[in-house]
């Protein structure tokens with residue numbers, strides 16, 4: 001019996017990026033889009049083109065790089081948004097505009113301040129205008145979970161007539177229980193029939209996003225919107241890896257369905273997103289959490305030794321996770337062995353990136369006894385997503401601060417010229433960051449600081465993520481630094497934020513809108 005495809009619409013780069021602290025630079029977004037394509041997602045929502053020139057630029061670059069997934073931009077139901085979205089995806093092989101307007105009484109009355117008739121008019125205009133740019137238009141009834149089903153049928157008729165081929169029913173506030181979402185999807189799909197594909201987009205405020213998405217499939221949804229690691233506004237969106245592995249693992253229940261996802265790319269995708277955003281999935285997170293395949297109790301370990309299936313419903317190798325991942329390379333390993341290992345991990349690097357990653361690997365191998373796949377993933381991701389090196393850290397010396405005055409001596413290079421300065425601070429990091437500010441002439445305001453260890457051991461790599469505002473009228477910028485030494489990693493992260501800021505200047509402005517703001 002032939003199986004129907006459930007389309008996977010990934011919104012990590014749009015809704016996921018709306019997670020507090022998850023904003024990314026253009027190079028990082030491009031690397032994520034390339035990985036999503038490898039993962040096999042059908043549609044990549046690459047961003048919200050009208051939000052800022054930086055968002056527009058990232059979508060447009062992704063549209064030029066991705067060949068096998070549809071590239072999509074979000075747009076509110078207003079002409080200027082749709083024009084930006086259309087222009088941003090213009091070079092994509094397969095392109096889509098996703099436009100939306102709220103349909104729930106509470107949103108229409110208080111947020112939009114519009115009567116239902118006017119909402120329908122706006123929606124129709126938006127879809128008609130979007131069709132002048134692309135053939136593939138998706139329309140979302142924002143807050144569908146709290147909308148009147150009769151009204152959603154009416155607006156769906158109108159937008160399908162205007163040219164929409166996908167109708168998305170988001171549970172924007174994650175309020176509904178799975179059986180309620182299932183009933184809504186059933187009624188809407190029986191009404192719409194094959195005039196359009198029914199899609200769902202479930203937020204996770206009650207922890208039900210994945211359950212509601214699966215229930216939707218059973219009731220007629222043929223597209224699911226989701227994010228890697230469940231990133232997204234507030235409590236996030238339904239997690240892609242959980243949906244895909246539920247459909248695959250319970251193929252007895254989902255026997256009529258399959259996805260185009262290459263499950264072996266799930267773990268690499270999850271690591272890439274965690275390394276770039278600095279947001280680690282909770283350890284007990286299904287599928288990709290650090291403990292998802294760890295068996296702690298003696299009884300479980302005994303069972304596992306006798307037959308893995310006693311306690312394991314998924315083979316970690318099926319999601320691309322190698323449980324014995326100590327690298328057998330060391331400081332004497334050559335470039336060819338290094339390149340070979342990277343290609344096994346799915347990284348194909350251009351010569352320049354390969355050379356610089358190899359140099360960094362050698363330095364790391366000198367200091368670190370055991371190198372794990374995750375160390376390599378973090379190192380290469382860090383190398384591939386770097387903003388142009390405007391400032392480069394040459395050295396960092398921390399002075400003896402037993403006298404209670406932490407101080408740092410920092411040497412930085414710019415345009416071939418080395419600059420050195422020393423400074424004191426309330427703590428060591430404060431001293432480092434203030435000294436960098438003084439040398440560069442750019443005063444940063446540290447909004448967030450996170451450090452995670454990449455793997456295990458006292459010599460584990462520290463992955464530092466900082467969020468720095470260099471100008472109060474512009475959005476804060478994320479920077480990353482990776483080193484065995486946490487302070488060195490912090491200095492690198494701060495300089496990487498500065499480099500990102502300077503390389504994006506002109507394209508930055510505080511987002512004048514986000515997807516959930518009033519039309």
Ligand code: KIV
Nearest residue numbers: 140142143170172515
């Ligand atoms: O949650 C939501 O309603 C959205 C829409 C813009 C699809 O993200």
Ligand code: ZN
Nearest residue numbers: 015172201233
């Ligand atoms: Zn959403």
